[in-house]
Amino acid sequence: MTQRDRRPPTDPIIRALQRAQRSGVVSRRSVLAGGAGIAGMGALLAACGTGGTPGTGGAPTPAQDRSQDEKVVSWANWTLYLDYDDVTQRYPTLEAFSETSGIRATYSEDIEDNDAYFGKIQGQLANGQDIGQDIVTLTDWMAARMIRLGYTQELDKGNLPHAANLLESLQDVSFDPGRSHSLTWQSGFGGLAWNKQAVPGGLRTVSDLWDPSLAGRVEVLSEMRDTVGLIMLDQGVDVAGEWGDDEFFRALEVLDEQISSGQIRQVKGNSYAEDLVSGDALAVIGWSGDITVLNFENGENWEFVLPEAGGTLWSDNLMIPIGSPHKANAEALMDYYYQPEVAAEVAAYVNYICPVEGAREAMEAIDPELVDNQLIFPDDETLSRSHVFRALSPEEETRYNNEFQSVIGN
Amino acid sequence: MTIVSAIGHGPGNGPASPPPAAQGRRGRSGAYLLLLPGMAYLTLFFVFPVVALLLTSLYAPVPGGDIGQYQPAFEWRNYVVALSSYWPQMLRSFLYALTATVAAFLIGYPMAYVIAVRARGRPFLQGMLLVLVIAPFFTSFILRTIAWKQILADESFVVAALRAVQLLPPDGRLTATGFAVVCGLTYNFLPFMTLPIYASLERLDPRLVEAGGDLYAGAPTTFLRVTLPLSMPGVVSGTLLTFIPASGDYVNSVLLGNNTTTMIGQVIDSRFFKVADYPSAAALSVVLMAAILLLVSAYVRRSGTEELL
Numbered sequence: 001m002t003q004r005d006r007r008p009p010t011d012p013i014i015r016a017l018q019r020a021q022r023s024g025v026v027s028r029r030s031v032l033a034g035g036a037g038i039a040g041m042g043a044l045l046a047a048c049g050t051g052g053t054p055g056t057g058g059a060p061t062p063a064q065d066r067s068q069d070e071k072v073v074s075w076a077n078w079t080l081y082l083d084y085d086d087v088t089q090r091y092p093t094l095e096a097f098s099e100t101s102g103i104r105a106t107y108s109e110d111i112e113d114n115d116a117y118f119g120k121i122q123g124q125l126a127n128g129q130d131i132g133q134d135i136v137t138l139t140d141w142m143a144a145r146m147i148r149l150g151y152t153q154e155l156d157k158g159n160l161p162h163a164a165n166l167l168e169s170l171q172d173v174s175f176d177p178g179r180s181h182s183l184t185w186q187s188g189f190g191g192l193a194w195n196k197q198a199v200p201g202g203l204r205t206v207s208d209l210w211d212p213s214l215a216g217r218v219e220v221l222s223e224m225r226d227t228v229g230l231i232m233l234d235q236g237v238d239v240a241g242e243w244g245d246d247e248f249f250r251a252l253e254v255l256d257e258q259i260s261s262g263q264i265r266q267v268k269g270n271s272y273a274e275d276l277v278s279g280d281a282l283a284v285i286g287w288s289g290d291i292t293v294l295n296f297e298n299g300e301n302w303e304f305v306l307p308e309a310g311g312t313l314w315s316d317n318l319m320i321p322i323g324s325p326h327k328a329n330a331e332a333l334m335d336y337y338y339q340p341e342v343a344a345e346v347a348a349y350v351n352y353i354c355p356v357e358g359a360r361e362a363m364e365a366i367d368p369e370l371v372d373n374q375l376i377f378p379d380d381e382t383l384s385r386s387h388v389f390r391a392l393s394p395e396e397e398t399r400y401n402n403e404f405q406s407v408i409g410n
Numbered sequence: 411m412t413i414v415s416a417i418g419h420g421p422g423n424g425p426a427s428p429p430p431a432a433q434g435r436r437g438r439s440g441a442y443l444l445l446l447p448g449m450a451y452l453t454l455f456f457v458f459p460v461v462a463l464l465l466t467s468l469y470a471p472v473p474g475g476d477i478g479q480y481q482p483a484f485e486w487r488n489y490v491v492a493l494s495s496y497w498p499q500m501l502r503s504f505l506y507a508l509t510a511t512v513a514a515f516l517i518g519y520p521m522a523y524v525i526a527v528r529a530r531g532r533p534f535l536q537g538m539l540l541v542l543v544i545a546p547f548f549t550s551f552i553l554r555t556i557a558w559k560q561i562l563a564d565e566s567f568v569v570a571a572l573r574a575v576q577l578l579p580p581d582g583r584l585t586a587t588g589f590a591v592v593c594g595l596t597y598n599f600l601p602f603m604t605l606p607i608y609a610s611l612e613r614l615d616p617r618l619v620e621a622g623g624d625l626y627a628g629a630p631t632t633f634l635r636v637t638l639p640l641s642m643p644g645v646v647s648g649t650l651l652t653f654i655p656a657s658g659d660y661v662n663s664v665l666l667g668n669n670t671t672t673m674i675g676q677v678i679d680s681r682f683f684k685v686a687d688y689p690s691a692a693a694l695s696v697v698l699m700a701a702i703l704l705l706v707s708a709y710v711r712r713s714g715t716e717e718l719l
Binding site (some may be wrong): 217266407 | 566583591672676680681683684685687
């Protein structure tokens with residue numbers, strides 16, 4: 001019930017409302033989603049007002065840690081990204097943390113979009129101010145930017161004994177070698193999905209999307225790293241490796257061609273899931289978790305695979321913002337979620353790739369059916385076919401983003 | 411009803427002329443005092459942001475800086491770059507807005523006429539019809555636009571029916587087209603067109619129409635020479651209330667269009683959030699504001715209702 005709420009970066013208001021619409025009834029979700037949409041709009045307005053121009057001075061300095069005196073911690077996360085009990089309206093694992101540690105945890109589903117959230121907090125971070133959150137949860141490339149800009153505090157490994165449970169493949173990421181500033185929260189795949197009735201033969205490669213029989217019924221993600229990344233993989237480029245302009249623009253050319261020819265109906269964020277349901281889209285580049293949920297809610301009608309040439313792998317990362325005065329408390333919370341039993345409990349709810357070693361074994365006790373779910377506990381074979389888009393330099397990021405936006409009509 | 415009339419009564423076309431200076435000094439300073447909250451509000455939420463917008467649009471990147479780092483400068487080139495890159499989207503926005511405004515006028519005028527003139531003297535019917543016009547506002551327009559998306563989906567009966575009668579080719583579609591975007595704009599802004607026209611027509615003196623008949627004018631001539639000119643203030647405010655927000659709108663294009671129907675609002679959003687290119691987002695906003703201001707003042711001048719501005 002959560003995946004598709006994950007990463008639809010086009011527009012926070014629209015996404016929030018889509019979610020509201022999807023859930024059908026006025027539930028906690030739709031109310032939250034509406035509120036988030038309004039908050040997103042506020043952020044946009046606020047950012048416009050100040051011209052969105054952060055300070056240009058050196059890196060800010062970390063705040064004094066008052067964890068000893070103030071037993072509190074605030075955590076900003078994406079919607080429906082933590083186990084939640086609809087009956088008691090509480091977060092069971094988080095409550096258990098507060099009880100055992102004595103640290104009162106405030107959880108808010110503040111993050112709707114990496115870019116929009118960054119836009120909202122950047123001004124304060126640049127000045128080293130407290131943004132009111134002690135943990136923020138952002139996707140790899142945004143985590144890279146935060147760490148590069150010096151907007152995060154260095155983690156004290158002594159406070160994080162369970163962090164050793166982090167899956168080996170995630171321990172040394174290019175944007176944060178040795179994980180000194182971030183820890184993975186959850187991960188997911190970018191790959192191919194299709195309507196099983198309309199495309200009985202299924203898809204095996206990204207090129208299969210360009211089949212004339214699918215003309216105008218294909219949608220791809222507006223997330224550059226997934227869409228361009230998958231096309232690059234299709235062209236034999238290792239997206240995690242040392243590629244440059246030539247490889248990027250070769251992939252972008254394919255995208256441009258398929259958009260202008262009308263093969264691609266639309267490039268969009270999370271809302272492609274709706275178009276799969278309405279039948280407007282028959283085959284897509286999409287995210288693993290979305291498809292699990294679609295099948296769960298609308299009958300087993302869709303299938304998701306990693307393309308033969310490989311899929312993309314992204315993660316969201318927990319980080320402590322530079323102005324947070326509760327670093328030790330935040331570390332205690334992070335450490336808590338790296339206990340396999342706790343991680344398994346979260347995974348059973350959010351259905352994303354669990355980054356914690358040992359959670360699979362712990363899952364046996366919670367829901368044995370999920371133990372072999374490749375989308376939650378992928379085996380080595382699956383993981384070897386998924387790739388993390390390499391970190392971009394600021395100059396590259398600006399330039400590639402520019403080109404990508406112009407190809408998709410913006 | 412009061413809201414409805416308020417929309418239609420621009421200054422100058424309503425009967426509300428201020429009482430003459432008889433009240434003297436005290437009354438006047440009281441009026442200025444009452445103006446204070448409004449002025450403060452506008453200064454804080456309009457003047458400051460516009461100044462910030464103008465300044466930001468001239469910023470230059472910090473040399474060697476990271477994403478989203480800009481410093482004050484006078485980079486006039488921002489405007490050249492923004493305009494030369496995005497004039498197609500700018501033009502498209504105005505074309506879509508114009509088409510939607512014309513369509514809304516053609517649909518909205520008869521509606522307003524029926525409510526204001528035909529249903530005159532039957533307050534209950536009039537009230538019901540007005541509620542029907544306003545009722546869509548009771549839900550979020552984004553939700554209603556999403557509903558349109560489903561109504562017009564490829565597998566919907568609408569598309570199936572249009573294909574059956576050959577109005578659409580067998581693989582034709584309605585969503586993800588410019589046509590759908592214009593339809594969405596028309597639908598969403600229709601009440602803004604209808605209500606001001608209604609407010610104008612509501613005050614139409616039927617004796618003038620009768621006089622037209624007495625002077626041997628046929629129904630079309632009477633309409634063109636009497637009814638339409640008398641409703642012009644409503645038509646002008648209706649078209650402004652439709653055209654201005656429609657040109658800056660991007661929700662319809664996001665939901666009902668695709669990557670070939672991009673409007674300028676989408677570009678500004680993507681420059682701001684996706685590329686963190688604040689100066690060009692600001693420059694585009696300034697250009698959009700200036701262009702709308704020019705278009706609108708030219709239009710108002712031509713239609714001879716300057717007092718509306």
